[in-house]
Amino acid sequence: MKMQISSCSLSPAVKSRLTAAGFHFLSELRGLSPSHICAEAGVSQQEALQVLQAVRGGASMRGGTSGGGEVGGASVGPPPSLTALQLLQEEQSQRSIFSFCSQLDATLGGGLPVGKTTEICGAPGTGKTQLCLQLAVDVQVPVCFGGLGGQVVVVDTEGSFLLQRVQDIAGAVVKHCSLLVEDDEQRVAMTTFSVETILSNIFLVRCHDYVELLAELHLLPDFLSEHPRARLLVIDSVAFPFRLHFDELSQRTRLLNGLAQQLIAMATSHNVAMVITNQMTTRLRGGQSQLVPALGESWGHAPTIRLLLQWAGTQRLATIFKSPGHPGATVQYQITSDGFRDADQSEQPPSKRPRTHTVQSAAGQKDSNQSAAGQRDSNQSAAGQRDSNQSAAVQRDGNQSAAGQRDSNQSAAGQRDSNQSAAGQRDGNQSAAGQRECS
Numbered sequence: 498m499k500m501q502i503s504s505c506s507l508s509p510a511v512k513s514r515l516t517a518a519g520f521h522f523l524s525e526l527r528g529l530s531p532s533h534i535c536a537e538a539g540v541s542q543q544e545a546l547q548v549l550q551a552v553r554g555g556a557s558m559r560g561g562t563s564g565g566g567e568v569g570g571a572s573v574g575p576p577p578s579l580t581a582l583q584l585l586q587e588e589q590s591q592r593s594i595f596s597f598c599s600q601l602d603a604t605l606g607g608g609l610p611v612g613k614t615t616e617i618c619g620a621p622g623t624g625k626t627q628l629c630l631q632l633a634v635d636v637q638v639p640v641c642f643g644g645l646g647g648q649v650v651v652v653d654t655e656g657s658f659l660l661q662r663v664q665d666i667a668g669a670v671v672k673h674c675s676l677l678v679e680d681d682e683q684r685v686a687m688t689t690f691s692v693e694t695i696l697s698n699i700f701l702v703r704c705h706d707y708v709e710l711l712a713e714l715h716l717l718p719d720f721l722s723e724h725p726r727a728r729l730l731v732i733d734s735v736a737f738p739f740r741l742h743f744d745e746l747s748q749r750t751r752l753l754n755g756l757a758q759q760l761i762a763m764a765t766s767h768n769v770a771m772v773i774t775n776q777m778t779t780r781l782r783g784g785q786s787q788l789v790p791a792l793g794e795s796w797g798h799a800p801t802i803r804l805l806l807q808w809a810g811t812q813r814l815a816t817i818f819k820s821p822g823h824p825g826a827t828v829q830y831q832i833t834s835d836g837f838r839d840a841d842q843s844e845q846p847p848s849k850r851p852r853t854h855t856v857q858s859a860a861g862q863k864d865s866n867q868s869a870a871g872q873r874d875s876n877q878s879a880a881g882q883r884d885s886n887q888s889a890a891v892q893r894d895g896n897q898s899a900a901g902q903r904d905s906n907q908s909a910a911g912q913r914d915s916n917q918s919a920a921g922q923r924d925g926n927q928s929a930a931g932q933r934e935c936s
């Protein structure tokens with residue numbers, strides 16, 4: 498049944514403006530952007546956001562971002578009763594997205610989990626965006642290679658999505674999989690697994706401020722319902738739009754809390770991995786300054802897993818500093834022309850290589866001296882094996898030399914925001930194709 502605008506719980510002023518603009522049912526507002534609603538009805542952006550919430554929540558919203566109704570597309574009613582055993586089985590059936598850094602995946606029990614929220618924090622240039630781009634490609638690896646065969650939505654708030662870089666990473670992954678082909682199923686899968694299809698399965702959304710980001714998050718549940726193959730949602734970064742334009746920190750905290758609820762609900766109800774990046778900020782404690790993730794301590798409770806990327810001298814280190822299921826651990830990684838990879842092991846001191854969590858096969862670990870891309874480590878008896886729970890099947894080469902095959906004819910097939918014609922363009926400071934000098 499259609500819900501009349503007059504009977505929803507928006508403020509009387511907003512309702513009368515909507516009605517005066519010719520809207521009578523909430524369903525008539527579905528699919529409109531906040532700026533469209535602002536222009537049509539003469540309401541503020543904040544009010545337009547509330548209207549969109551009402552549209553999504555079937556008008557049961559009582560104001561605010563978490564007032565009830567629906568959150569992130571998931572109905573907030575009495576929770577279905579599940580036994581602990583059912584929950585365990587559900588949890589065990591959840592897959593992970595591997596990162597092509599086998600040490601990191603092993604530490605995380607197989608990679609970044611679907612159905613959960615993972616935050617990647619780090620100073621500029623540590624590789625947050627590179628890891629996101631790597632995951633956006635990896636999530637598409639066909640199932641017969643141990644991947645998820647999924648699609649990805651990338652919400653870019655910083656303008657750091659570089660098409661050329663994605664092409665490089667995608668080219669390396671395609672080449673990697675082609676070297677693993679062992680049977681007909683994989684051969685057939687490789688006929689459609691190409692750089693072009695990878696790009697066409699990345700849906701890019703550019704958000705310029707927090708209002709656009711919040712609006713997008715209201716639209717995403719519908720988008721995810723229409724794209725059931727989506728297994729990953731990346732927000733790079735959540736910090737950038739929220740570190741500007743906020744005089745009142747309590748308002749920011751309220752909005753962030755609502756956003757966190759939406760992400761968690763979307764992750765579980767649509768079975769996607771939420772990967773968000775966060776910047777670092779300086780905090781003074783005891784007269785000393787230290788670098789901590791931005792957005793405050795209360796935001797820190799939102800993600801299930803928090804990963805910190807940092808420099809230690811010339812080494813890049815990834816530290817799990819929050820995870821309910823894994824002990825904190827630090828591993829080395831590197832960023833190569835092919836993407837996010839295990840650190841060059843020849844540079845790795847033995848003490849820096851925690852290998853205690855070997856849930857994941859070490860298929861991804863290849864001696865960096867192995868130049869032949871197709872070589873398999875004889876200890877890895879099943880380098881190409883297809884363990885459906887083991888997403889690392891394809892990760893055996895951290896150093897494949899073949900940089901991405903670039904198809905210069907490929908347009909940004911997955912882009913659905915018409916404003917994003919320059920999807921890969923960064924701001925002027927970032928024009929050097931992601932290659933920033935990090936001293």
Ligand SMILES: Nc1ncnc2c1ncn2[C@@H]1O[C@H](COP(=O)(O)OP(=O)(O)OP(=O)(O)O)[C@@H](O)[C@H]1O
Pocket residue numbers: 619620621622623624625626627628655657662776832833834835930931932933934935
């Ligand atoms: N093609 C490439 N080959 C090797 N390294 C690369 C390549 N492209 C980017 N990098 C490395 O990736 C790093 C930049 O990573 P990234 O853009 O992910 O940083 P970030 O953590 O997202 O930073 P910011 O917060 O500023 O967005 C730089 O150290 C750069 O050297």
